[in-house]
Amino acid sequence: MLLNRKTLSYMALATILTACGFSPLYGERTVQKGFYQEKANATDKLSKVYIAPIEDRIGQLMKNNLLNIMAPRGYSKPTEFRLEVTIIPPSKYELALRKDDTATRETLNYVATYKMLRDNEVVITGQTETKVSYNILAEPYATDVSINYAEKRAAEILSRDIATRIGTYFYQKP
Secondary structure (H helix, E strand, C coil): CHHHHHHHHHHHHHHHHHHCCCCCCCCEEEEEECCEEEEEEHHHHHCCEEECCCCHHHHHHHHHHHHHHHCCCCCCCCCCEEEEEEEEEEEEEEEEECCCCCEEEEEEEEEEEEEEEECCEEEEEEEEEEEEEEECCCCHHHHHHHHHHHHHHHHHHHHHHHHHHHHHHHHHCC
């Protein structure tokens, strides 16, 4: 009886998701173009976006993450779009103060602005933001490792957000 209820709940969930028009962002779909139908895929379009170099270490991490997400098999030739990302230097906030007013934790606020160009015309522009925290430890090396890990997390979050927004753009305009 429990198995039947579980099966029925999965079937109901699948029915609800298809009824609301849910379709995967990166999946293949059929689009009406005039009198004929064409298969559209956001993943194919994402691989046609050239990602310009991004400054600083976090920029290198972001570019690598964006390449892994948007063009895991490399760029499609020729590339049609150019993505330019600018990272504003992070602001720091001290948290968890000791009795002697020294911080034991800091939060970094990263802001990245991006624009995607096609034939030198801006197609999409936006800004994304994330906050990451790290511990300030007694050993300087341990604190440096903690900071590097926080930067890596920030780069992953910002990259995924930018890639999702660009994927959504390509999904809406096949």
